[in-house]
Amino acid sequence: xxxxxxxxxxxxxxxxxxxxxxxxxxxxxxxxxxxxxxxxxxxxxxxxxxxxxxxxxxxxxxxxxxxxxxxxxxxxxxxxxxxxxxxxxxxxxxxxxxxxxxxxxxxxxxxxxxxxxxxxxxxxxxxxxxxxxxxxxxxxxxxxxxxxxxxxxxxxxxxxxxxxxxxxxxxxxxxxxxxxxxxxxxxxxxxxxxxxxxxxxxxxxxxxxxxxxxxxxxxxxxxxxxxx
Ligand SMILES: [Zn+2]
Numbered sequence: 001x002x003x004x005x006x007x008x009x010x011x012x013x014x015x016x017x018x019x020x021x022x023x024x025x026x027x028x029x030x031x032x033x034x035x036x037x038x039x040x041x042x043x044x045x046x047x048x049x050x051x052x053x054x055x056x057x058x059x060x061x062x063x064x065x066x067x068x069x070x071x072x073x074x075x076x077x078x079x080x081x082x083x084x085x086x087x088x089x090x091x092x093x094x095x096x097x098x099x100x101x102x103x104x105x106x107x108x109x110x111x112x113x114x115x116x117x118x119x120x121x122x123x124x125x126x127x128x129x130x131x132x133x134x135x136x137x138x139x140x141x142x143x144x145x146x147x148x149x150x151x152x153x154x155x156x157x158x159x160x161x162x163x164x165x166x167x168x169x170x171x172x173x174x175x176x177x178x179x180x181x182x183x184x185x186x187x188x189x190x191x192x193x194x195x196x197x198x199x200x201x202x203x204x205x206x207x208x209x210x211x212x213x214x215x216x217x218x219x220x221x222x223x224x225x226x227x228x
């Protein structure tokens with residue numbers, strides 16, 4: 001795996017030990033990787049990530065993995081709030097949804113997959129540890145967005161995906177319990193349900209009433225991810 005080095009000054013020491021248990025995926029929301037690189041290395045922007053993956057699959061290394069990069073911001077997952085200290089942050093060049101959609105090209109996703117597998121192997125992170133910014137900053141962030149090919153990554157063991165659908169009984173209390181077991185913050189449950197759908201049930205509108213497909217995937221993921 002080859003990286004191009006473009007060091008960012010935006011990092012600090014990891015706090016509370018060096019345990020790295022999460023990989024957080026982002027999109028840049030900018031027009032070009034060059035513009036994103038500038039911003040991620042601008043001291044006044046106070047943001048960074050460990051890596052940036054361009055649309056052609058080129059991988060830029062910005063912050064050493066031993067250091068705490070500044071990509072998660074205000075966030076929560078499974079009882080932890082300093083996600084920057086616990087994670088590797090990967091920015092993926094994509095403008096994000098606007099008037100038109102912006103699919104993630106195959107060479108880019110091949111590189112993202114290999115990079116994630118490499119990070120996961122070195123830090124012993126399982127599929128449950130691969131999340132989007134939208135999962136950990138519910139209601140505040142939507143990246144990597146509805147176009148992101150989570151299923152394609154999961155086929156490589158990068159993150160979990162649930163296919164198929166049983167028709168379980170709908171039960172809102174059990175749905176909330178599943179969200180909590182997976183790791184989500186539950187300050188605003190309907191917003192959290194929308195964040196869950198953005199990642200794992202893109203077929204269903206975020207604000208729709210609880211439906212069987214969402215319920216099935218909630219319960220399946222809760223069983224796989226809780227306590228991991
Ligand atoms: Zn982000």
